[in-house]
Amino acid sequence: MQILTRLIPLLITGIAGLVMIVSAFIPYTSEWGKIAGQFFNILAAFAFVLGGGNLLKVHLKKISDQGAGWGYSGVVLVCFLVTLFVGLFKIGTYPNPSYPDVHFSGETQGTGSGFWWAYEYVFKPLTATMFSILAFYVASAAFRAFRAKNFEAILLLGTAFIILLGSVSAGVFLTDWIPNAGPFGDLRLENLRIYIMQVFNTAGTRAIMIGIALGIASTSLKIMLGIDRSFLGSGD
């Protein structure tokens, strides 16, 4: 069993990673990388099926146990199944005008289709509102946590303040008495914002990106060489 659950998965990981690296360096093998990439995309799509299956399993169990809030599990399942049915069978989709006799030739999210409706009037409002609600939480958290206790905190606060002010017309209004063409034009808030973004923010982001790249390269090597086996579970 160790061979099936440890050795073969480790070999697959190493070979798949090696193929991707080799295909980037040897033109003759570039096709291998493309095929491996397509395999990856297909498996990623299967992972969505796995996610859907898992969702069904968890919520069916909740309904069956009739625990607290099981009615909401029913809502999850109904919405999941209806959207899935409407999307997979392209309900309400107009066929492609070049092939009007083939029902499935139309765009999945073509305007007027059931799937388009679910996206436009359910998925989009819900997800956009979910993200927008963070504006309140960010503001609330900032109000509670931001204290100009030391120099570093003042830098952070001051930069955020300049970036926010420099992006809105109020900021432009505050410093529009400074001539834009003169030697102090860069001190106008909207220009200061650009300077901060181009110099200080770029320097910080660049160093972070270099650090992340080095971290990912080393982690990838550890995974491919079988040193990091955490993805196989069982505390390896």
Add this chain to the structure above:
Amino acid sequence: MNSVSEPMTPRQRATWAVILGVSIILIVVRCFIGQGMGKVYVEPTDLYFGEASPSTWTTMDEAQFDRFRADNPDARTEQWTEYRTVPPKAYFAQEQAGGGSIILSWPRTIGLWIGAFFTLAIYSFLYRDNPFYKFAESVVVGVSAAYWMVVGFWDTIVPNLIQRLLPGFAQEYLTPGMALPSSEVQFTNLIYLIPLVLGVMLICRLVPKGGWLSLWPLAFIVGTMAGLRLVGYTEGDLLSQVRITISSLYVPGGDDSSTFMMIWTTIWSSLASVLLVLGVLCCLAYFFFSVEHKGAVGGAARVGIWYLMITFGAAFGFTVMGRIALLAARFEFLFDDWLWLIDPTNQRRLADALPILGL
């Protein structure tokens, strides 16, 4: 912003009842003022198709379609009606002119109201956890899981898997525009049985005793991603960022309106270049933990922290702006698309807004 999920007190229940009651009354009143609110109008367009020759379809208008059917009684034909959303002012203009083809779309109008309900349901969480929010949360979980499954199926599995393994079936029923290979079974495509088998093995994770089978596809996913990221990040982030950091510290200024301005802008631009390189080195010194942060390294690391604080401040500012932009977009949806109280994109005539404002 209380997210406690204990049962509501009678006082809170009364507060909710008052909020809901007042909201419903306001919405009902708003529905009967001026042109009303929350309606979506569509313009129907009839489309006609005839199979002029085998597998060659021609788009035609109604008269051509009738003639085609009369001339070719055995030919296959298709027709349907498509609905295009039009701004409400087009409908109002049509009504003033005495009629036309633009109609109220019930599915889209109901959708608009459902969208508004979900928006308010999510915002209700700002007060505290409540059944409306929980309902909206359940809907988003169900719909988004199905959404990504459907997108994964039609955008990935069909073109990358079904088209290769079953080209005849795919061409006939799913993607008729695809080029059919010379024979039904393409041996080069049989390699795509591998991801199919791996995909089925991945789904076996749902079976209690078949969980180990999913380790193979998981290993493939992890390995591919590791190889891809190793090359991608090294080339795209590490090397490219190092390369663009190694640049000239002297940058000639762009303003040649006077000698002073030319020297001034040269100093300003060169300073920016020096500060940029210095900043990258100092930040990297801060990230370098193999040497104790003392002396010169400690000083550089401290400057690096300052740079990082500025970076985080900028990131915070942009995050806040992004979220506020989303918030503004949702408010625009509520006040413009749904309540018809504002009209920034001139979807309705200004004259229609005047009675609402009591002008």
